[in-house]
Each structure stands twice: as C-alpha cells, then as structure tokens.
Amino acid sequence: MSAHKAMDYRAAGVDLERAELDKQGLAALLQSTKDSLTLSDLGLFGGLYAIPRDVADPVLVSSADGVGTKLKVAFLAGEHGTIGQDLVNHCVNDILVQGARPLFFLDYLATTSVEDGVLQRVVSGVAKACKENGCALLGGETAQMPGFYREGEYDLAGFVVGIVSRSEILDRAQVQAGDLLIGLPSSGLHTNGYSLARRILFEVAGLGIGDLIPGMEESVGAALLQIHRSYLHVLAPMVNDGSLLALAHITGGGLPGNLPRSLPDGLGAEIRTRSWEVPPLFRVLQRTGSIDDAEMYRVFNMGVGMVAIVNPREADVVLARLVDSGEPAWLLGEVVEGAGVRFD
Amino acid sequence: MSAHKAMDYRAAGVDLERAELDKQGLAALLQSTKDSLTLSDLGLFGGLYAIPRDVADPVLVSSADGVGTKLKVAFLAGEHGTIGQDLVNHCVNDILVQGARPLFFLDYLATTSVEDGVLQRVVSGVAKACKENGCALLGGETAQMPGFYREGEYDLAGFVVGIVSRSEILDRAQVQAGDLLIGLPSSGLHTNGYSLARRILFEVAGLGIGDLIPGMEESVGAALLQIHRSYLHVLAPMVNDGSLLALAHITGGGLPGNLPRSLPDGLGAEIRTRSWEVPPLFRVLQRTGSIDDAEMYRVFNMGVGMVAIVNPREADVVLARLVDSGEPAWLLGEVVEGAGVRFD
Numbered sequence: 001m002s003a004h005k006a007m008d009y010r011a012a013g014v015d016l017e018r019a020e021l022d023k024q025g026l027a028a029l030l031q032s033t034k035d036s037l038t039l040s041d042l043g044l045f046g047g048l049y050a051i052p053r054d055v056a057d058p059v060l061v062s063s064a065d066g067v068g069t070k071l072k073v074a075f076l077a078g079e080h081g082t083i084g085q086d087l088v089n090h091c092v093n094d095i096l097v098q099g100a101r102p103l104f105f106l107d108y109l110a111t112t113s114v115e116d117g118v119l120q121r122v123v124s125g126v127a128k129a130c131k132e133n134g135c136a137l138l139g140g141e142t143a144q145m146p147g148f149y150r151e152g153e154y155d156l157a158g159f160v161v162g163i164v165s166r167s168e169i170l171d172r173a174q175v176q177a178g179d180l181l182i183g184l185p186s187s188g189l190h191t192n193g194y195s196l197a198r199r200i201l202f203e204v205a206g207l208g209i210g211d212l213i214p215g216m217e218e219s220v221g222a223a224l225l226q227i228h229r230s231y232l233h234v235l236a237p238m239v240n241d242g243s244l245l246a247l248a249h250i251t252g253g254g255l256p257g258n259l260p261r262s263l264p265d266g267l268g269a270e271i272r273t274r275s276w277e278v279p280p281l282f283r284v285l286q287r288t289g290s291i292d293d294a295e296m297y298r299v300f301n302m303g304v305g306m307v308a309i310v311n312p313r314e315a316d317v318v319l320a321r322l323v324d325s326g327e328p329a330w331l332l333g334e335v336v337e338g339a340g341v342r343f344d
Numbered sequence: 345m346s347a348h349k350a351m352d353y354r355a356a357g358v359d360l361e362r363a364e365l366d367k368q369g370l371a372a373l374l375q376s377t378k379d380s381l382t383l384s385d386l387g388l389f390g391g392l393y394a395i396p397r398d399v400a401d402p403v404l405v406s407s408a409d410g411v412g413t414k415l416k417v418a419f420l421a422g423e424h425g426t427i428g429q430d431l432v433n434h435c436v437n438d439i440l441v442q443g444a445r446p447l448f449f450l451d452y453l454a455t456t457s458v459e460d461g462v463l464q465r466v467v468s469g470v471a472k473a474c475k476e477n478g479c480a481l482l483g484g485e486t487a488q489m490p491g492f493y494r495e496g497e498y499d500l501a502g503f504v505v506g507i508v509s510r511s512e513i514l515d516r517a518q519v520q521a522g523d524l525l526i527g528l529p530s531s532g533l534h535t536n537g538y539s540l541a542r543r544i545l546f547e548v549a550g551l552g553i554g555d556l557i558p559g560m561e562e563s564v565g566a567a568l569l570q571i572h573r574s575y576l577h578v579l580a581p582m583v584n585d586g587s588l589l590a591l592a593h594i595t596g597g598g599l600p601g602n603l604p605r606s607l608p609d610g611l612g613a614e615i616r617t618r619s620w621e622v623p624p625l626f627r628v629l630q631r632t633g634s635i636d637d638a639e640m641y642r643v644f645n646m647g648v649g650m651v652a653i654v655n656p657r658e659a660d661v662v663l664a665r666l667v668d669s670g671e672p673a674w675l676l677g678e679v680v681e682g683a684g685v686r687f688d
Contacts, residue, residue, distance in 0.1 A: 108501035157452035159503035
C-alpha cells in the first residue's frame, strides 16, 4: 500500500465513515420494528422475511411511492420527523385498497448534504409508522449524492410489500351500478397538491411557514404537515370479513382520478358534494388561488382520504361500524352507469 | 363548477395530463415483463404477485438501492437507456447473495423537468433488465417534483423482492477459515465510486464525456457507463445445488467493506492482489488522481464484481464450471482467522 494520499472519496463529497456511523444508528431503528418473521438484520445485502403461514393461497401486494413536494414544507419548517410517517401510511393505504395488510417496508433516502441528525429523524418517522402499521422496516438505502440535492434537502421514497389471501383480494369487477360510496375523512392534504398549495400560500398570499392561515387557528407549517393518515386499523376488519366491495385511496388526481381505478370499465360515480363539509384549509386554498371547483377536486382530496364501495344492503351496517369505531364516515355518493365522476 | 380559472396545477409545475400520457407508455413496458404470477396491471394502487408454489418453506428477500452519481455521467452523455439496467442488476445481485432469485421489481423515478422521452428511456432500461433477470416490473412511481432537481436531471431508485427456500439461504455462519474465495470479474465501476471517478476524469484530467481515456480505446462516457453486470444466470445453478457457502457483492466500500458482510465474526480474508489484472480504467483513475491503494480498494471494485466463498474441496469444480460457462473466474484468496481484509 502506498502512503501517498492526494485525493480520496471524502474530498469528492462522499464520506463512507459517516455513512457507516449513520448506519449504526439506523440499525437500532430497524431492530425496533422487527417481528417474528423478520429473519435478517441490517448489514446483509438483502433483508429476509418469512412468508406468514396463516394466509391461504397468499398473494403479495406491493407499491412504491414518494412524498412529493410536501418535503419542501418539511424543509421550511425544519420538521423531519413526520415525513416518513406520511410515506409509510401512503404506501400502506395503497396496498390496503387491494385487501392486503403490510408485511415489510424499505426506504430510499437521498441527499447531498444535511445537518447531523436529520436523516435519523426521517428514518425514525419511517420506523414509527412501520410499528403503528405492524410492518417491519426491513432495510433501505441512504444515498449520498454529491451535486444532486440543494443544501439541507433530500428526497424520500418507500416500498411496501403486503399479503392477501387470493380469495380476499378486493376486486373492482364485483362493483355494480347502485353500489354506495362511503367517504372517510382525510387528515389534511395527505401527500398531494403541495406544489399548488405552496404556490398559493407562500407566493400568492405571501405567508411564512409560521404564520397563521387566514381564518384558521393553525400555522401554515402545522396545517400542511398534518400526517397522511393510515386507514389500515379502521378498515382491516371490514376488508377481512368481506363487508367491502372495493376501496379507493384518494391521492394525486383526487376523486375524479382515483375513484375510476376502483370501478369496472363503463361505470362511474356520482358524488354528493353537500354530503360533507370541505375542511377550511381547502376553502382557503381555493379562495386565495382563485381555483375553480374542477381543478380543486382534481388536485386535492378535499377532505376525502379514502372511499369504500359497498353493496347497498351492507351500507348501514358498515357506516354504523365505522362510526362506532370513532371514524366519522358518511354516505358520499353512488356508483352509476357511464364512465367518469360527476359532482352534484 | 366555476368557469373561472386563475391558477392551476400545471402553472405550479405539475402536469397531470402529461403524467397520464407517460403512464400509458409505461403500461406497455410493464406489460412486456409480465409472467404467469403477475396478477395486476398498471392502474391499480398496488401490484399483485402470486407466491410461487414450487418453493418449499419460502422466505422473501428484498433490497432497495439507487445508482448514485453514475446518473451524472448518464446526463452528460445523454444516455438514459442503460441506467435502469444498472439499477435492476445491482438489486438482483444483492438478493442473489442471500441465495434468492428475483420475483418482481418496482422503481421510483423523480424529476423536476426532463426532455420528452427521457423517462420512458429510463424505464425501458429497467424493463429490459427485468426481462433479462426473469422478474416482473410490477409497478413504480414517477414523481414530478418542482424545484427539486436540476433541469434535465432525475433520481432513480429501485426495489426488488425475491424468494429462496429457507434451507437454501446462503448463510455466512457456514464459512470457516481455510475456505477459498473465487473472484468474478466486474464489467467496470458498476455503480460505485462515481463521485471520485468523475472528479478525477473531468476535473483533474480535464476530459470531456466524449474524449478517449488516456491509453484506452474507450471514451470516458462509454467506460463509465458500462452496465453493472447481473451475476444471476451464471451463479444461480450453483446457488441452488449447494456448491457455494456464501457470496459477496462488491459495491460501495469495495472488497474491504463488503467481504466481511459475508463472513462470520472473527474471520477475515486474505486477497492475492497478483491473482488478477486490475482493469486499465482503475489504473488510469489511480494514477491520474494519485490515489493510494487502500483508498482505491475501499472506493472501487477494482475489477472484482462478485466473490464466491467455497469449501476448498469444491473450489476446482466450481471454478471449472464457471470457466466452462464462459465466466473467467479465478482463485482470489482465502478466508483466514482474524477480522478484516488483508491484501498481499
């Protein structure tokens, strides 16, 4: 070995020793989410997870997602502990829609340069939500990318794998005209519409991250960083016992973009816009940005985070069970002949 | 619906109609990788994949990864069709090391603004490598992130899920002192060391992407974009029949960083540096950057992309099988008492 050292990897912007240190902190976080089926610890090349034996004819359900420009709000607020929860909950909802419960999760976190502790706070949020959703954080990648991201910024993506018995897959083919739509409230913007919301609040309204939203008692940061809810615990019992025909997770594209993904071709939906009160945040965004209704419903969830599609004979029972479990669900509309989502 | 439209999502930098168009092109790519176990098409919220019935006591093996700043070389070269192959092959190698074959893959692709067709070329590369590795491209996320990435740039991450029978998991606990290391050649830098390599070639040497590397008949772009190999087809037969004790995929951290991940605590490795010829690209990088040997071996694979650990009684047979199958493998070194990797 030569002792001469003119340039090394650290000089090129990548610090392997620091990456190793970070990894040790991350190992404890992963450890905290282990369950009896998790067979591997960090340090192996791949994570190992045993397939549960209690699922007949098991099918894996998987989804990849990011959190979009909600990250920019987290950067502005200096709040890095919740964005990982947004990510996990979003992914868990996406596979719940197919009837699956999550088994494990992996994250991808990429940055050029952030302050000490930021990445750990992000992954802590990921681990917290994994525990809440009963899934193992099986691994992930923390990528140091010199020259990619702005100082203090990062991108975050996640992948979930869940399982469902083949006979219990929620299949839109079961849905018919006349079936009813039950709405479940969102907790805020969830993870969609942030580019427009930021433009309206920061540029048009000229608000700062700590300012109160006009007419509300919540700051811009607090309102925009409300954690994307997971619907797993409230809906899983009904998914398992066959009470639901289908589910639609209302993400990018809003009700018009997501409801059709859970309907057979040729069927559409009629939404009763007077059946719920659109939360004040959306009204402020609409008024301040002078956005028309169609665009609002296409970009934002408008207070509807998840839609359950049920047989009319089951609707009362499902609604009562949801309300009894503390979930303020309501009758949102109906499945109708003819494609598309109509609002009345 | 109001006809007034003062601001919409497109004005804020996100074009949902274009995203929809892209999605239709992507659907054809995903379709091209479908196998008999793929139960879902694009458009559902999660991808569905049936668990193969021919694997006794099945265990899932999963890994997430990115391609690091190799992307910067792809941007400079305007070559977007191979980076997805790097990603898939990297992930497939990572789970192969545990004995698993891949089932399905998902990608995450994030950008602020790229030219038409770029994202499709990236995902085409992902789909091509999925086909080559016999796994389904089950889904993915294409994220439009206004204000995150530079014009023409993107980040790319991926996530693979594979399967292995519990009794066939490659377990480093089986490895003992005296076991032999077999080296398999890399095809280039694979996906590691790019921040340093770019700094040396572009800044120190002042080369352009199309310039020939001094002493080589290959351009900087061609040499740096050599596709990260998949070792699946060459190694899977030996993984399945128990000829191998363990594998180590030589990625970030090089031989000293990765070999120990496949050795029991307290054991190390002795590498015979004269057993192979380090490819010219690494020598040019070392000379031009005045990098010492230790740093070279820590940052780059130095021509060794994968290491197989075998019982000395099996070594000749494994080597012969590899060479007969067209793989120029060689005896790289030996497992020894005492932690750490030593070079002689």
